[in-house]
Amino acid sequence: MPPISEETPMLEAPVLDPPVLDDSSGLYPAYDFRRPVQLDRESTRQLEAAFESFARLWSAQLTAKIRVRAHLALEGVELVSYEEYAGSLPGTTAMVTGSFADREEPCVVQFGLDSALLWVVQMMGGKSISLPEARTFTPIELSLVKHLMDGTFEHLSASLGPMLPGEPVFGAVHYNPQYLQVISGAAAVIVARYTMNLGDVQSTATVMLPASTVVDRLAETGRGAVPGHAAGRTLDQVRAAPMDVTLRLAPLPIGAGEILDLAPGDLLRLPHPETKPFELVVGTTPIARATTGARGSRLACTITDIHEETP
Template identity: 80%
Template structure:
């Protein structure tokens, strides 16, 4: 067995990285999370949409409707789909110059209640869920065309343009308009129709929203954010080490070491030392002193680290 000083450096670096295991492992299979400001901006837009959609439903179906926003989050489409019923109404809206649609989802039982009320009937409870007949689909489409107008008006510059009704899907697992791993922004609502309570969601393709979400802030805010990021990077603590050329010795020699023993180092006296961060060489430096403290003078910077 042979022990090198580089192996000791690697072990020490591993201990210094996270000795207490305080930092959870990052899951690269999940989308990155939205910032606090972005979430607040989206919540304001989705709450505005909730008010407009509530007013539209109340006027159209002659039943008092109320929507309350529960939360907004960034997830993969697969994570979103598994939270939905196996059969539900997923109304897609086409976005200008985009292949991925936005989706307004609600229960089929809720939509059938809307149809009953729009046809002049009366219902105090949600009907049994089933897919739409052609006449029911035409009524739902007419209603949803207005809903997508409200969605476009509420989100404004966050979308590439106003969404336009494009179709209804009944099974979220088989809706192939969005890949399973694609990142989507989901707003979940509690929907109250008279005495009945159910849920609804709005899904937006993250690729169509995130860049515009950043652009909606003022230019100074964006610049300030970039400056803050740079400042944090510059102020991040980093351990650097002044390192001689490594020496390799046998384990037996290590066990026989005693005070007063000398080890011949292969580092020439005139050769500068290596300044390293972890195992990455940063520069070459010569040792010296500044007052009562040891110091080093930088003699050369490794170009590849700039």
């Protein structure tokens, strides 16, 4: 290659624009690297079933206690950071914490203050067709709400069962989600969101569980839910898997030159004695010895002995 002089022109590679992917159909949603951890489909299904069961129990409790037909509908279950969860709530709301024995992270049941004041009015014998103005609870109102939430936490424990580290116990009522730092803002939490109907009045509610208290138990619950006959099915599938079985003679070493010189009609002297059984082989593994025979008009082999497994 001749040396490059100052007069030699240099060719520059053209700068290509980065390819633009056309995803007008939305098949490839943007990946959020701030939340790389997600719940798998089976875990989400188990949580949704448990939170729907809780919705039915809580609806029945509210209907019996406040004498207004209550109905809760689960909107969805998601895994977010606690900071995101707190930021999605109103500036003033009721956040009731439930503590677990030997655990620092509590769970939270959240609902509107106006909804809770409607509960109180109904429990005290009053009637209301609209939500009262939201405000913090008086000591008597707080006592009534606490009594109601004791039963709510029992229903939460009954619905989620082994997914929880124990039965939550009423802790306290907080009114500002921005100041309630029950766990680290970056910690992952599982949030169930509900639409709450109290007669003709509609509001919302949420349940928050620290992911650290649920995910491991959720995995154990999923493993325990595997049917007991799964191992038998696996064995049946292995037994039914097709495999090629070969009846093999003793090998004959032969040179490459002799192979190239082979022609139709040539005879090869095989080193396998007539009285020696053949090897029955699966793949490259000998499994038994067999002798040739016949079954009707078809060739067959008779198993003479099975190779014992060796460690």
